Amino acid sequence: MNPSSRRSAARALACAAIALVPLTALATPASAEAFDITFDCQADAPIVGPQQTTLTQGTDITAPATVAPGGAFDVVIDPTATTVPANVNGFTVKQIKDVALQIPIPANSTFVSADLTGGSGLGSEPSIDVEGSVATLSFAGPVAGGAEFELPTVTAHLTAGESGTIETKLGGTSYEDPGLTLTTVVNQLVDIEAPTACFPDPSPVFTTTTIG
Template sequence: MKFALRAGIGVLAAGAAVFALAPAASAAPTDINYDCQADTPLGAQSAALTQTVDASAPATVAPGGALDVVVDPAPSTVPTEVSGYEVKEVKGFTLKVPVPANSTLTGVDLTGGSGLGDTPPAWSESGGVVTVTWDGPMPGGSTFEIPTVTAHLTAGASGSIDSGLYGTSYDDPGLTFTTVVSTFLGDISAPTSCFPNPNPVLTSTAIG
């Protein structure tokens, strides 16, 4: 999984990771482009975050059948600076993923992972949306690895099971986190909201 952040002058957002329902039939790597906005004392600042994921899922599943979708992210590194500002740490991650249509979620396993802070990542589900959280902090320049995520699903009666990401706007984000940076004003915490734009279909499983 490749991690990159493109930021303009004054942007105080940095660091993030993408959770993708994703083994069986492999797809080509997909670049996920997030639009991000950081709330700072200098005003709202925009940033773009790109992450590459290798997603895969069974090509077919029987009606009512069980399937697992999995992603195993590679290690990434928190930037040491953004627009000339030192990144001290990134913390308070919340990542949302919708349960695919025509399926029912029966559980999620989070295994492995490193460099995410003292509190292990956790997940919850509400209203058909899975939320994965981890507190951090992750210091600037540190290497981290998101846990392998296994989503257990039960197929519906017909149609297809298409996995994707959550988020439509800064007010309805799929990814949030807080970046702490050192500036001439002192340490500044910049809450950041992101959404995938565009929001691609990562995997598709036909029921039948």
């Protein structure tokens, strides 16, 4: 190779290396976090009045540490298997049904689409719907008291805003502003349907993605 050709090849390699630097900087590995989420729940049972209980749901959540302004990224919410209580406050739980879990679209991001994979023991096909800034994962059930079930893995495809941070959380702050709703059917001589409202307490920030 003559000197001129060597210089041209060197310049080409240098340009290629420079071009790859931004791509490498943007390819920040996603980080996975495991949480045991405690829901404070109140069932509005006819005749006997409100009944309070707690539910615990394990969840693994994955999101990138950084994303470019306007860049596409995914948040993966992977719930672990859980069991419906067989008894609550002395009442036999026959089943739960009409379950809906709210997943807010994080600030500084825009929702594109979502995929559901897996899930078992739900009694019906799960779905996810978005209205405004909240995605709702729901299934009709029923799931029998004492039975194990697993919610599907949710992969949310999002677009980052121009600056700031993107934090993932679950919805709900109180019984009046629940992030999880369901109908609990208990049996005490007859079946009693109790609308149940739950919220995560505490409500942690699961992941934080920095834009930039």
